[in-house]
Amino acid sequence: MRRLAVASFLLLVVMAFSWSAHETLTYLIVKSALPNANELIQITPYSYEEKRIYNTERLVLDDICGRFVSNFVPAWAKFYPPDPTPIGGRVPVWQVLTVYSVEPDLGMDEGLNLSKLQSIIGNSQGVRHMKYKLLFFDFFEGSESFLYFVEMSREAFRKGDRYWGYRFLARAVHHLEDLSMPYHNAPGRLGDVLESLLWNRNKGMELAYRHFSYDEYLAYLLYLKDEETVKAIVEAQPKRTRNLRELIQRVRLLGLRKLYDVDKMFETVYPGLDKVLSWNDFEASTERLKGLKNITVQIMEEFSCYLKGFLLDFLAQVGEM
Structure with a gap:
């Protein structure tokens, strides 16, 4: 039964969210920031009672x-x-953080009843991965997900369970990475959002295609080892914040401040978008996407600074540094 479960897990990896590149982004950050990245730790069984429900x-x-x-x-x-x-x-530490930084995207939050508003975004997974800001209101639980897994990681380290300390930390890293993405902080520019909600369902689909296409674009840059993008991530210097709430706010602002520019770029280069773009589409539009690449590199550089600072401070707090 255990082998069947693992086989099913790997099949789901192939079929869904297979280009998000969380593992490659995390690998570049961890290997360039953590002095103990190569240290070997013992694999241990799961032994936790959690407050969250999962699929x-x-x-x-x-x-x-x-x-x-x-x-x-x-x-x-x-x-x-x-x-x-x-x-x-x-x-090694880097491998646990790398592999399991993808884990929240593989179905553990799907098929659940988490929010009355989840029908707007199509599934329960988005509830835990996004933190929409519209006007003066916040929706969904992306930042709470980050905080939850930070505390689960802290609990594991308190127990002396280093493997699950890092595995829970990898899930926290995933959610912080999500919060840096513009479309995880708002579905689009306010006018387009209102249009999609009030009278134009097609506009809603176009916004969704922009969202997933931008996720794909970061994967495109990382998987093809774009020199400028990789250099920005690897050479980013740690930035500290006073607390986790400030960290979340600063990371979210990275995406929110660039949302208009990213959305306008997609509207200009791919008007009436009716599919999720692939690496072939990006290859064919390299010249027209220079502006989008510059924006993405800026977000990744600044985000890498904050994630490195968080990892170094948190691991020092739990006795890993």
Whole structure:
């Protein structure tokens, strides 16, 4: 039964969210920031009572290091993290953070009843991965998800369970990465959002295609190892914040402040977008997407500063540094 569950997990990886590139972004940040990134830690079983509910059919709690990247990264990718087989039941810190930074996208939050508003975004997963700001109101639980897994990580480290300390931390990293993306902070410019809600369903689909296409665009830059993007991430210097709430606010502002420019760029280059764009589409539009690339590099550089600062401070607090 355990082997069947892991096999099903890997199949889901191939079929859904397979180009998000969380693992590659996390790998670049962790390897360039953490002094203990190569330290080996012992794999341990899951032994936690959580306050959250999950889709248990999509949640796999066994270790899948060594079987993940080969089933996850698209065939066209030229650059991605290594994924070595555990040695004596031990794996390096960077690998746990890398592999499990993708975990929240693989179905654990799907098919649940989390919010009366989840029908607007189509599923329950978005409830836990987004933090929409419209006018003076915030919707959904993206920032709460980050805080939740930070506390789960802290609990695991208190127990001396370093493997789950880092695995929960990887989930927290995923949610902080999500909060840096413009379309995880608002579905689009206010006028387009109101149009989609009040009278034009097609506009809503176009906004969704822009969202997923921008996720794909970051994956395109990372998987093809765009020199400017990778350099910005690797060379980013840690930035500290006073607390986690300030960290969340600053990361969200990275996306919110660039939302108009990103959305306008998609509207200009891909008017009436009616599909999720692929790397082939981006390759064919390289010259026209220079502005979008510059915006993305700026977001990734600034975000990498904040994530590195958070990781160094948090791991020092829990005795890992």
